[in-house]
Amino acid sequence: MNIKINKKEYAAKDGETIFVACLRNGIKIPTLCGTKNSHEGVCRICVVENNGRLITSCNTKISEGMEIVTESENISKARRINLELLWADHAGKCVTCKKNQKCELQNLATEQKIENFHFIPRKEELTDRENLDLLKDNRTRVVVDEGNACISRTTELCVECRRCINVCPTKELSFNHRAGDVVVGTPYEKPLDCIFCGQCVKDCPTGALTDKNDLLEIIGQLNDLKKMAVALIDPAIMDSVAFEQEEITSQRKLIATLQSLGFEKVFDLGFGMELALEKMTQVVKNSTKNNLMLSHCPSFNLFIEKYYPQFRKNIIDVTHPDELMAEFIKTEYAKKEKINPEDLMVVSISSCVAKKTPVKSSSPSEISKGGEAYFTGQAGSPMAKFDGVKNLDYVITVRELGWIIRQQKIKFEDIGNADFNSGLAVKNEKIKDIIKAGKTAEMIAEKLKVKYIVADGVPQIKNILRDLDKGRVETKIIEAMVCDGGCVNGGGQARQI
Amino acid sequence: MEKEIKIITKNWGQINPNQIADYIAVGGYISLEKFIKEMTPALALEEIKLSGLCGRGGAGFPTGMKLESVQKEKSKEKYFICNLDESEPGTYKDRSIVDCDPHMLLEGIIIEALIVGACKAFIYVNGNYQKQIAILERVVGQAQEKNFLGEKILGSKYNLEIEIFVGAGAYICGEETALINSIEGNRGEPKLRPPFPTQVGLFGKPTAVNNAETIANIPWIIARGGKKYATIGSKKSPGTKLFIINGSVKNPAVFEAPLGTKLSTLIDEYAGGVQKGKEFWFAQVGGSSGRLVLKKDLNMKLEYDREAKVSLGSGAILVIDKTVDIHELLLSWMSFFRRESCGKCVPCREGTFRLWEIAKRLQDGEISERDVIAIKDILWTLNNTTFCPLGKFAATAFGDAINNFQKEIYRLSK
Numbered sequence: 087m088n089i090k091i092n093k094k095e096y097a098a099k100d101g102e103t104i105f106v107a108c109l110r111n112g113i114k115i116p117t118l119c120g121t122k123n124s125h126e127g128v129c130r131i132c133v134v135e136n137n138g139r140l141i142t143s144c145n146t147k148i149s150e151g152m153e154i155v156t157e158s159e160n161i162s163k164a165r166r167i168n169l170e171l172l173w174a175d176h177a178g179k180c181v182t183c184k185k186n187q188k189c190e191l192q193n194l195a196t197e198q199k200i201e202n203f204h205f206i207p208r209k210e211e212l213t214d215r216e217n218l219d220l221l222k223d224n225r226t227r228v229v230v231d232e233g234n235a236c237i238s239r240t241t242e243l244c245v246e247c248r249r250c251i252n253v254c255p256t257k258e259l260s261f262n263h264r265a266g267d268v269v270v271g272t273p274y275e276k277p278l279d280c281i282f283c284g285q286c287v288k289d290c291p292t293g294a295l296t297d298k299n300d301l302l303e304i305i306g307q308l309n310d311l312k313k314m315a316v317a318l319i320d321p322a323i324m325d326s327v328a329f330e331q332e333e334i335t336s337q338r339k340l341i342a343t344l345q346s347l348g349f350e351k352v353f354d355l356g357f358g359m360e361l362a363l364e365k366m367t368q369v370v371k372n373s374t375k376n377n378l379m380l381s382h383c384p385s386f387n388l389f390i391e392k393y394y395p396q397f398r399k400n401i402i403d404v405t406h407p408d409e410l411m412a413e414f415i416k417t418e419y420a421k422k423e424k425i426n427p428e429d430l431m432v433v434s435i436s437s438c439v440a441k442k443t444p445v446k447s448s449s450p451s452e453i454s455k456g457g458e459a460y461f462t463g464q465a466g467s468p469m470a471k472f473d474g475v476k477n478l479d480y481v482i483t484v485r486e487l488g489w490i491i492r493q494q495k496i497k498f499e500d501i502g503n504a505d506f507n508s509g510l511a512v513k514n515e516k517i518k519d520i521i522k523a524g525k526t527a528e529m530i531a532e533k534l535k536v537k538y539i540v541a542d543g544v545p546q547i548k549n550i551l552r553d554l555d556k557g558r559v560e561t562k563i564i565e566a567m568v569c570d571g572g573c574v575n576g577g578g579q580a581r582q583i
Numbered sequence: 584m585e586k587e588i589k590i591i592t593k594n595w596g597q598i599n600p601n602q603i604a605d606y607i608a609v610g611g612y613i614s615l616e617k618f619i620k621e622m623t624p625a626l627a628l629e630e631i632k633l634s635g636l637c638g639r640g641g642a643g644f645p646t647g648m649k650l651e652s653v654q655k656e657k658s659k660e661k662y663f664i665c666n667l668d669e670s671e672p673g674t675y676k677d678r679s680i681v682d683c684d685p686h687m688l689l690e691g692i693i694i695e696a697l698i699v700g701a702c703k704a705f706i707y708v709n710g711n712y713q714k715q716i717a718i719l720e721r722v723v724g725q726a727q728e729k730n731f732l733g734e735k736i737l738g739s740k741y742n743l744e745i746e747i748f749v750g751a752g753a754y755i756c757g758e759e760t761a762l763i764n765s766i767e768g769n770r771g772e773p774k775l776r777p778p779f780p781t782q783v784g785l786f787g788k789p790t791a792v793n794n795a796e797t798i799a800n801i802p803w804i805i806a807r808g809g810k811k812y813a814t815i816g817s818k819k820s821p822g823t824k825l826f827i828i829n830g831s832v833k834n835p836a837v838f839e840a841p842l843g844t845k846l847s848t849l850i851d852e853y854a855g856g857v858q859k860g861k862e863f864w865f866a867q868v869g870g871s872s873g874r875l876v877l878k879k880d881l882n883m884k885l886e887y888d889r890e891a892k893v894s895l896g897s898g899a900i901l902v903i904d905k906t907v908d909i910h911e912l913l914l915s916w917m918s919f920f921r922r923e924s925c926g927k928c929v930p931c932r933e934g935t936f937r938l939w940e941i942a943k944r945l946q947d948g949e950i951s952e953r954d955v956i957a958i959k960d961i962l963w964t965l966n967n968t969t970f971c972p973l974g975k976f977a978a979t980a981f982g983d984a985i986n987n988f989q990k991e992i993y994r995l996s997k
């Protein structure tokens with residue numbers, strides 16, 4: 087099929103949208119609500135002209151005879167007005183916002199050269215007395231949710247683009263109320279109590295959904311001379327860290343950056359992965375039971391707790407690599423290096439948001455009540471002892487790392503390359519790819535000569551669990567990762583635009 | 584007044600609407616019998632196409648064409664929906680049909696559903712219409728007893744089930760894709776089209792949605808033929824229409840008049856003219872989404888015509904006299920849309936909210952230069968970029984008022 091874009095003929099593929107056809111031919115159209123997987127057409131920013139009429143490019147399929155124009159006075163006007171309206175649907179608190187400089191709304195306003203903002207933000211406390219009197223009943227209610235350990239939510243910054251609603255694998259979020267009163271959130275505005283995969287945080291264009299952490303506290307500890315800061319690098323983040331901070335082009339560069347932030351030791355999480363693999367192999371070997379579920383994806387564990395509690399006992403009781411490694415560092419490593427464990431701060435830089443949940447919680451609802459650690463203390467559990475020291479002090483995502491880097495005004499010109507500290511080296515480099523791509527089960531199975539099943543993404547997981555429930559499958563081990571494609575696409579990764 | 588032609592209102596006040604026997608006594612369900620015993624769905628469709636009937640829900644889409652596209656679909660599962668959401672302020676024609684002659688509506692629904700081959704028909708009723716819901720439940724039961732509905736209707740091979748679906752009274756749920764969402768149990772907001780409901784409708788199956796008034800014409804057309812129907816009213820849109828005339832007129836009520844009747848005739852002859860001592864200012868035609876008609880244009884004919892400047896909409900006519908406060912009117916329109924926007928798309932959600940804010944300021948006389956520019960911008964984006972027509976509706980009357988009554992609205996001295 088042939089269509090005209092900006093007066094030039096192009097060959098377009100049947101069934102593709104105008105947006106995709108343009109992109110394929112190097113013409114970029116601004117978008118906000120549209121993502122790779124959803125095109126709800128709610129923001130109206132991606133408008134183009136077809137034979138003089140404004141249409142949205144993200145969800146209109148091409149058809150014979152289209153004459154598309156991607157830049158015109160009317161197109162700019164539409165984008166300007168809609169962005170101005172949207173801007174005022176959002177409290178412009180850029181300076182204190184975690185998404186500052188990484189916010190898609192902010193970027194659009196800059197790109198589209200929005201200079202004149204006609205409307206008073208309707209989700210912001212007003213200071214101007216005159217406006218306050220005039221508009222006091224025009225404020226929109228803001229919902230803030232700090233009731234869980236992983237994700238901060240505030241609708242003050244939400245622009246109702248619905249990306250989070252569309253990406254959520256368990257449909258936790260919804261569009262509530264109507265018209266100017268819409269609130270994107272949970273049913274009946276209950277605190278978020280989900281599997282904390284973090285995909286919604288990754289997709290949120292603004293600061294409405296952010297990773298939860300006291301980053302200023304981390305910075306404080308980094309600057310504290312008494313503290314020794316240890317960073318663990320999750321190998322999966324290497325796939326996305328450059329999208330967050332383009333200067334970090336290699337692992338060695340990342341290590342040097344972390345050192346300049348104040349991390350005295352930087353280790354490869356691969357070490358922890360080997361620990362986990364070993365322990366899991368051991369448990370599988372010693373178990374006579376079938377359908378054992380590997381436990382290194384915390385979201386999967388929460389998913390079972392919440393939706394398939396009948397399989398709770400199938401999950402093998404080994405925690406995730408980050409925690410195991412932190413435990414190792416605070417015990418054996420500290421002893422060897424003669425460091426007081428209390429002076430250590432272990433921070434894992436992770437592709438995963440769910441790892442922020444305190445290890446081995448009793449139930450997801452307890453996690454959502456607060457950030458405190460809960461240990462089940464089950465007999466035989468490697469995590470049974472809880473001696474009051476938190477092993478893994480913080481889990482930060484790639485986005486949070488970016489924020490700290492920007493906050494600390496790191497000058498990349500001055501940063502060279504560095505290598506991991508010695509002492510906790512990875513034995514087999516292959517382990518990294520194995521864990522991040524979901525091949526742990528395969529590895530254990532080969533070693534023990536048993537059968538296994540692998541699933542990634544909630545739809546696949548549901549299928550397998552349904553089959554298990556019906557007794558239609560029988561295997562030795564099941565490896566499941568909630569994020570599509572495993573940790574490389576984890577919720578803590580930077581969004582690739 | 585011309586010789587009165589009554590199609591929809593012919594039994595109003597003549598029969599007891601609660602008695603199916605009364606309706607049968609005046610020739611009710613004869614059309615259904617005729618359809619079942621003498622016609623095929625294809626033949627009946629032909630009559631409807633000949634009649635030139637077009638939708639009375641607002642858009643004026645040719646009914647025959649819509650039914651044909653659903654009839655053509657091969658799917659085993661198809662649906663027919665009677666749109667009785669009617670939530671336009673000042674519009675109560677569909678409600679009046681249920682109040683005065685519910686069996687005629689039901690007969691129309693059954694015939695149309697059988698024409699398209701639907702396995703089930705829904706009546707989507709505005710949840711505020713409690714009394715009408717009770718009436719509909721009763722008449723569906725009566726029709727069932729007489730085997731006008733159910734299995735093997737009147738001994739034929741046709742089966743049909745009817746469900747009365749009670750909506751929550753949201754204006755947007757009158758829009759057919761939002762209505763479908765609502766029945767499906769989803770949030771009441773419009774869906775992207777294409778695909779059109781005639782191909783991918785309720786539960787993904789081909790679906791015909793018609794307004795209640797459109798449907799009420801069907802028994803007449805089947806009984807007397809499409810050709811005859813086409814001679815009534817205007818060439819572009821044959822038939823009669825229910826007009827709901829409100830505001831500063833002597834007799835505000837629902838009237839049935841041929842399409843093509845002049846607006847002045849409706850106001851002066853049907854509704855008895857402007858109330859004594861009051862002076863006509865303008866009329867709003869088509870409900871809250873309707874355009875404003877000034878005195879000089881009162882001669883216009885009211886018909887469904889895509890090219891016409893003034894769209895007939897649902898047929899509501901609001902007559903405004905010179906004592907009415909324009910600011911109050913602006914605010915009442917915007918309060919409506921600011922509440923009824925589904926909130927899905929940015930220009931409508933935010934635009935109606937801002938226009939409502941500005942309308943409040945206009946009322947208080949506290950508007951700034953910034954607001955004057957904002958009004959223009961918002962009206963433009965509502966007209967050009969919203970997801971569904973509601974956005975455009977919100978801009979129509981407000982825009983006309985700003986264009987015609989600048990002096991009054993901005994309190995200018997000249």
Ligand SMILES: Cc1cc2nc3c(=O)[nH]c(=O)nc-3n(C[C@H](O)[C@H](O)[C@H](O)COP(=O)(O)O)c2cc1C
Binds near residue numbers: 638642646668757973
């Ligand atoms: C915002 C909006 C509200 C609508 N409300 C109604 C309504 O209340 N009743 C109705 O019959 N049609 C309504 N419609 C029109 C329907 O979408 C649809 O066109 C109609 O039901 C088709 O029936 P018809 O062809 O018989 O007119 C509305 C449309 C829009 C855009």
Ligand code: SF4
Binds near residue numbers: 255
């Ligand atoms: S963290 Fe994951 S499960 Fe929880 S709301 Fe976000 S996308 Fe849904």
Ligand code: SF4
Binds near residue numbers: 248249
């Ligand atoms: S929370 Fe973020 S992703 Fe979700 S609708 Fe609001 S702005 Fe969009």
Ligand code: SF4
Binds near residue numbers: 923926927928971
């Ligand atoms: S124009 Fe947009 S917000 Fe308004 S009713 Fe339609 S879809 Fe909803």
Ligand code: FES
Binds near residue numbers: 120
């Ligand atoms: S990206 Fe197309 S409407 Fe939002």
